[in-house]
Amino acid sequence: MSNAVTVNAASKIFPLARGKSVVALEEIDLAVAPGEFVSLIGPSGCGKSTLLRLIADLDQPTSGSIEVFGKTARQARIDQDYGIAFQQAGLLPWRSVTGNIELPLELHGVGKTARRARAAELLALVGLSDFADRYPDQLSGGMQQRVAIARSLAESPELLLMDEPFGALDEMTRERMQDELVRLCAETGAAVVFVTHSIPEAVFLSDRVVVISPRPGRIREIVPVGLGSAGNREEGLREASGFFAAVSAVREALHGAPTAEVRGGETR
Amino acid sequence: MTRTRGILLGVVGVVLLGVLWEAYKALGPANGFVINGLTVLPRTNDLAMPHLVTMFTRLFEPVTSAPGSPALWSAVVQAAGFSLGIAAVGWIIGVVVGMLLAVLMQRFRTAESALLPWVVLSQTVPLIALAPLVAGIGAQLRFGEARWQDWMSVALIASYLAFFPVSVGALRGLESPDRAHVELMRTYAVGWWKTLITLRIPASIPYLLPALRLAAANAVIGTVVAEVSIGLRGGVGRMMIEYASASSGDPGKPWAPIFGAVVIGLIAAGLVAAIGLGLRKYRQGEVPA
């Protein structure tokens, strides 16, 4: 079976004014196996979101190639092989919660009753069944993000692309959402590419953490987390010693050298 | 590159409009399209829709056939200058009053809740209908030797239309600074006045400039309308009425004061744009009115 995502020597150069340009990504090689959870982490502006956008075919690489389930990224987008969630929930304010979750199904010609049923299923999955007829402006930020995640799961994709979906949430909501995401991944078996700048978040969620360095964006290191399969992760993991070891490993990779003072329990 | 393209296409657009005019005049029915006794498209005879050439050449002929009569364009320029002057007075009064109201409303919450609805209401209702009555009040006023002049009534009405966008725009601008900035001033133990000068007024400029532009357009409209309804001679407003009624054999003539009004409007907008140029560094993130 082919990889969920294969990135081959992809580079992205953005042209600037007066003939200058900025190298956002340089020679990225990455493979994501089916069902694997991979996080992209790095400082702001390192190109991690750009990489995600290349996989989603929202931007095209300047050189190199990207395959999703053995097809070109463009073909995968047209075939709707992935679901996507952004940092902003990006819900349409004039549609109800149900209407927002139905949006991709509606666009792809799914019938009304089938849409309704699927939306109800997804709402139960993200625990928002009581809010089906509300409008986005009546929901908290965390609830909006859950709706956005339900929307990304609408067509049962084999691949989920998530661009800092919890970035705007408070720490408590964020940890709850992480728990839910782990559960959802276990249930759906989808591969995930997850962009974040939070080390504990990346460690808690991922099978592998890809550390990216900025200007030009390059993969500095890929840290295998090895905390067990998604089904076995739970709240207690955040206090396990293996968790802290992985957090330190990612932090060292980010800073480029071992740092002495980070052995403590700092989780952010 | 894109700038020259924009200018070029803009010129083409104006020319197209002229072509449209002449094409309709050439092809449309002489008495216009009439459906059920309702004229939906205009008449095309020379009187109703003169050739563009007629409008332009008319500008360079004398105003009347009387000997010594000046060229039409110079009469229009004179009238336009007169109206522009009144509009400028109205604009300045309107801006001052509008700013004062905005500062008052920013300072006192009760003033804001008492005044703002009336300020909004003042423009949604056609109080400009009062114009014919303002001169009646003014005529009764005397300040010692000085008497109230009709042009002052016109300026007053112009200022009435001009103050609204300024007060609303300035209020939004004065209240625009981030909470963080306001609290920063508070930690510096700086009073309301200093905060106004150093924070609120500079922060209000992106909101104020579009409001000033709108106020200028409104002042011009108010001036032209008030000239008509008060019957003040000397400006383009009155000139429109005079030329329109005396033009049955002279179709190009009524267009001259209209061009004059267009030019005043553009000059007024240009003057405000010049003010904006001087305040460039305050203009990040300009908010349309």
Added chain:
Amino acid sequence: MRETTAGRARMIMAPVILGVVVIVLWQLVVVGFAIKPYVLPSPLSIWDQFTRAFGTIWSGTKVTGFNALVGLLLGAVLGILFAVFSALLRVFDELSLPVVLALAVVPIVALAPVLYTMFGAGEETARQLVAALAVFIPVYVNTLRGLRQVRPVHRDLMRAYAASAWQATRTVTLPGATPFLFTGLRIASSLAVISALIAEYFGGPVDGLGRSITSAASYSNYPLAYAFVLGSIVLGLVFYLLTLALEKFATRHSPP
């Protein structure tokens, strides 16, 4: 809770009290200083005229109100159509830019005299067109801004869904532009009434509120003139409140 109740009470009471105080002061000043009605009639005498001449005022209001309504609808339809064209075709936008800019700063009522000649001085068409032109600008400008205002995250979403251009327009662009359109319409509603009214000052038949004001003033019947002004105020208010309600309805789920 007490805070908000008190705040709401102040929001409603403060302007009402101010209005009442101004009217009472006005009445007292006019009576106390024996001001002649040709300078400033008292509120009570205006109200008296308003109730007595209600039939005339009502028929004038119908004429002017109908002109304003036709202008509002015509100008709104044209404004929306032009905005859609401009959003779809950049060339169209660039071609019309100087004309639109000029229309925005130019006194449109100035066109009234020539429009009377073009459409006939005995008809209302010229007035409706003046109102339509005045309405066109805010509707066009606001709708176009709304059509251009698609949030980047929604654009990405549509691309990620491989949505067709028409699907994206229908699900994101048009609904997103609706609140802007109604804001433009609210601004335009007042302009429609004002323009229809003052176009009457420039000529045409003597049947609307505008001509009634000027003719009452020229017969020195000032309380009656003010009563007509009161009628026009009510007309303007009705237009404004109706479009405001429409706007509130259209923007009920939009972030402020």
